């Protein structure tokens with residue numbers, strides 16, 4: 001018996017050694033030391049609390065591109081890059097070869113078959129459809145009207161309340177609630193009023209938060225492990241299933257009530273996206289409730305946390321840079337029209353560069369290819385692009401790349417400097433560039449200028465600032481601030 005055990009142990013040791021050497025041979029550009037069994041995961045786990053800065057260090061140390069090998073037999077292997085030329089190649093020049101892929105769709109299960117997870121013809125269909133809804137003057141005007149009303153009716157009363165009571169408030173939570181109400185108004189045509197002085201607990205908003213936070217978890221464990229947990233209905237998978245159920249119920253109820261209005265033909269007044277979709281696509285076979293649910297869910301993801309993230313980091317950076325704040329105030333005193341507020345636009349771009357709301361993206365190759373950096377890509381190779389690192393690369397942004405300097409965005413003629421999207425990647429690049437970029441700037445500029453014009457935002461001293469481990473770069477502990485009103489002479493001239 002002992003002999004057999006010894007034989008098995010010896011055989012396993014030899015196989016492990018061979019496998020280890022095989023991995024080493026295949027991996028031409030390792031980013032980190034490759035441990036037996038655990039691969040390159042140990043140092044990543046150790047640095048999980050500062051994962052984006054750590055990834056930036058590692059990628060820069062290795063010339064911008066290299067292999068990350070996960071634990072054995074987990075399939076968690078990636079070619080990671082922050083090289084703008086590689087990104088340009090994958091997202092534009094050889095776009096057709098780099099897809100989201102099946103694994104992405106499995107991880108982002110809650111997104112259903114919406115635009116974010118779709119590839120090829122299905123993606124083209126979604127893209128054309130959403131483009132036809134977004135890229136109209138009337139949609140811009142609708143958004144502006146909804147955002148301005150929300151600022152007056154909810155944001156100002158909440159900030160006034162916080163100021164009067166002299167209490168601290170989590171500005172990130174304020175923006176999350178604000179943006180949830182805005183997305184509901186635009187997509188579903190109803191406002192759940194999550195942003196109110198008593199900070200109500202709104203079940204669908206909480207469920208949405210949980211469903212979105214959860215997706216990062218599936219990025220960190222082997223597929224077989226989360227699939228087993230999902231099957232058994234245990235752990236984070238159980239919590240996620242519950243959150244999705246609550247949020248889906250909310251979406252399906254909205255869809256049912258829209259259908260009823262549409263059938264009664266009393267929808268003339270409604271210009272929300274769901275009604276527009278139903279009207280435009282009426283009679284088409286695939287436009288069933290699942291299609292509408294998936295489209296609505298994807299729009300919630302697109303438009304909620306991204307803007308919350310951008311505004312939260314922006315306000316933190318501005319609070320830390322009083323000279324930038326003074327210049328923004330100077331501009332908004334002289335220029336009431338948000339479209340003409342160039343310095344504010346530059347400051348938002350600068351915040352988006354340093355803290356891209358979507359900090360990383362993954363792609364999968366279909367066929368063999370060679371990246372401009374000289375790295376070979378095999379069929380099914382998974383590629384991880386660090387958008388966070390790309391905003392902090394000296395070759396692109398110069399030696400002062402870690403500094404918050406809106407001036408770098410202002411041209412000699414006083415306009416915004418054009419930086420190609422494969423370098424300023426925060427809104428993605430190529431055919432899959434963010435469809436909401438212009439809308440986001442309208443919304444962010446209205447909110448930022450309305451707050452800065454009327455209030456002084458003081459970040460609470462010693463409040464810890466650290467990013468969440470999530471697919472969206474939020475602040476782990478929120479942004480605790482105190483609010484004081486600006487004097488009339490200071491802000492409202």
Ligand code: HEM
Pocket residue numbers: 115116127130299302303304306307310352356357358361425426427428431432433434435436437439440
């Ligand atoms: C600061 C705000 C925003 C940022 C930084 C941002 C960033 C991005 C990024 C990086 C992607 C690519 C994601 C991927 O392919 O994995 C994307 C895609 C997209 N975004 Fe945005 N986004 C923002 C706001 C919005 C808003 C407000 C909307 C719509 C109301 C929107 C609609 C979309 C859509 C529909 C796509 C999918 C495009 C496609 O796959 O063809 N985004 N966005």
